Amino acid sequence: MLRVAVAGASGYAGGEVLRWLLQHPEVEIGSVTAGGNAGALLGSVHPHLFSLGDRVLAETTPETLSGHDVVVLALPHGHSAAVAEGLDEETVIVDCGADFRLRSETDWTTFYDTPYAGSWAYGLPELALAGGGRARTDIEGRHRVAVPGCYPTAVSLALAPGLAAGVVEPDDVVVVAASGTSGAGKSLKPHLLGSEVIGSMSPYGVGGVHRHTPEIEQNLGAAAGVPVAASFTPTLAPMARGILATATARVAPGASTADIREAWRASYAEEPFVHLLEPGAWPATAHVVGSNHVTVQVTVDERVGRVIAVAAIDNLAKGTAGAAVQCLNLAVGLPETTGLLGSGVAP
CATH class of the missing domain: 3.30.360.10 (Dihydrodipicolinate Reductase; domain 2)
Known part of the structure; x- marks a missing residue:
């Protein structure tokens, strides 16, 4: 079982990551952290996550997140780099924020107001590339993956x-x-x-x-x-x-x-x-x-x-949290579809 921590668990993205991880057969959910909501019960911000409702949201620090196999960052833009720097290089980090998506520093500084932190493997496996191939080959086995924007x-x-x-x-x-x-x-x-x-x-x-x-x-x-x-x-x-x-x-x-x-x-x-x-x-x-x-x-x-x-x-699923789990699977060597093949909800 993979022990997975979720930082920024009180937001929509973090809550959706937890919803998907609860369905994942190879995952044990470890620390759940937050910023302003640290100290609150997870159930007070995500009442739909019944099995995690009594978890206390810890502060988002490298110390709290260390010791996990995988850390999923669901933090506001500009906050992931500082947290990632404090984690072991062997920890798989999947970032749902924008911090590591752009390869061009000029693009980052034009559209964002925090320093450029570099780029990680880009987490859109199905993206068709010029000359053939898919972007998934750059995700497999990587310890740092940036989830695309929705x-x-x-x-x-x-x-x-x-x-x-x-x-x-x-x-x-x-x-x-x-x-x-x-x-x-x-x-x-x-x-x-x-x-x-x-x-x-x-x-x-x-x-x-x-x-x-x-x-x-x-x-x-x-x-x-x-x-x-x-x-x-x-x-x-x-x-x-x-x-x-x-x-x-x-x-x-x-x-x-x-x-x-x-x-x-x-x-x-x-x-x-x-x-x-x-x-x-x-x-x-x-x-x-x-x-x-x-x-x-x-x-x-x-x-x-x-x-x-x-x-x-679904912007919160394939657009954020589902994509994060898909990238997690590829990064750790699990079948890409593990825990993700559920259908949508209708009506």
């Missing part, structure tokens, strides 16, 4: 197959995506109050300023083999969980509709968590809620010569 997960899985296969052009990518309110975390914010969100949708981070923009471009560039510039507009939807990402790009010269369909089919044919839907069926967030699964669809707007690719994920 928006980059959905957008990358929607569009990467076409870029890797060369059937879409890399120089005119446009993305609009809607997220549930849990993507903003558990801290109280006036614009996330029920009375503000219910019955309304709104954009935010408009004009290329959202922090996930460089990560989206990094992933799509890895798929295309050349730099990709993406216009990304996120929107807030009146739901607790889920992301629906719609990405469009120009069809590459000579690529047929059949070529495009085949690129996506071939890319995901052997992937256990990414499902290309039958023609005419479209992704919906309700179909993946509570699961580590992703639904994808692709079509061509022949009138304007553009590919439209759509993906749906």
Whole structure:
């Protein structure tokens, strides 16, 4: 059994990590820690985690987290590096924050306000890479893994197959995506109050300023083999969980509709968590809620010569905690799907 600690366990991401670990047959949950909620019972912040309700949240320190086989960090952006520095090099650390996702220091300092901490193995196993292969090969056996952001997960899985296969052009990518309110975390914010969100949708981070923009471009560039510039507009939807990402790009010269369909089919044919839907069926967030699964669809707007690719994920599952467990499995040598094959919840 792997002894796993979770830092930042009182937030949405940390609570979701614990929910998945409770279903994992090879895991024993060790220390659970928090910041401002240290000293409180876990059940007071996550009443749905019944079997862990009487656990006391400890302070997040390297001393508390040491001695575990795996540590999952679910901390605010900019806080993971200091904690990771205090842990043994042989400890597997899976970071759900943004601290180690970006390979470019310039991208980090442009979009974040803390010092650049470097980059770790990037934890999106299914990401198709230019020249063949998948990103999972860089995760297997690694002791430091950065879990992708939720928006980059959905957008990358929607569009990467076409870029890797060369059937879409890399120089005119446009993305609009809607997220549930849990993507903003558990801290109280006036614009996330029920009375503000219910019955309304709104954009935010408009004009290329959202922090996930460089990560989206990094992933799509890895798929295309050349730099990709993406216009990304996120929107807030009146739901607790889920992301629906719609990405469009120009069809590459000579690529047929059949070529495009085949690129996506071939890319995901052997992937256990990414499902290309039958023609005419479209992704919906309700179909993946509570699961580590992703639904994808692709079509061509022949009138304007553009590919439209759509993906749906649960932002707290495949977009964060489910991905963390998937990376944990790969890092320690377990089957990738261990503890993750459960279906979504419907209705």
